[in-house]
Amino acid sequence: MQAQLIALLNAHVPVDATEAAHLHKALDFVSSTTDCCSRTTPMGHITASAWILSADRQSALLTHHKKLNRWLQLGGHVDDEDASIQAAATREAREESGIDGLQLLSAALFDVDVHPIPARANEPAHFHYDLRFLFQAVDDSVSVSDESHALAWVALSALAHDAENASVSRMARKSLVAANV
Secondary structure (H helix, E strand, O other), X not given: OHHHHXXXXXXXXXXXXHHHHHHHHHHHHHHHOOOOOOOOOOOEEEEEEEEEEOOOOOEEEEEEEOOOXXXXXXXXXXXXXXXXXXHHHHHHHHHHHOOOOEEEOOOOOOEEEEEEEOOEOOEOOEEXXXXXXXXXXXXXXXXXXXXXXXXXXXXXXXXXXXXXXXHHHHHHHHHHHHHOO
């Protein structure tokens, strides 16, 4: 999967300087780390996320993450059984949302973000090199998994100006620009 990830990262065009810095860090990490998707890699690992738009493309689905206690896009770790990073994002999105009818809008990366994960009792602090893909739901019915406190469809216009969560705000702005094209 390492070669696939390098190709995806090399093809991605960041939207701003912040995302460009994340892209550079992720590319350096993947290029220099053979087991870049393994949770046992001590400095961090690749994660796969799904930015899910509502059927009308006016809202995005967020999860109130139990471990991090924050509203985020859906996603998580890459499993050995995942055939690709896109398959990992799709699996995570289905598991966390209960949505069977998800459409991957592009196999290309939608966004890249690198963020620290705090230490927990059985896990040292590390980084998630998060590769994000754009999805659309065919309907807005969801089911909360045990990884979330709640799920919510939030208007892109509100998320685009969320100063508390820069990466979610960046993805919302990208979605709004794409909708106006």
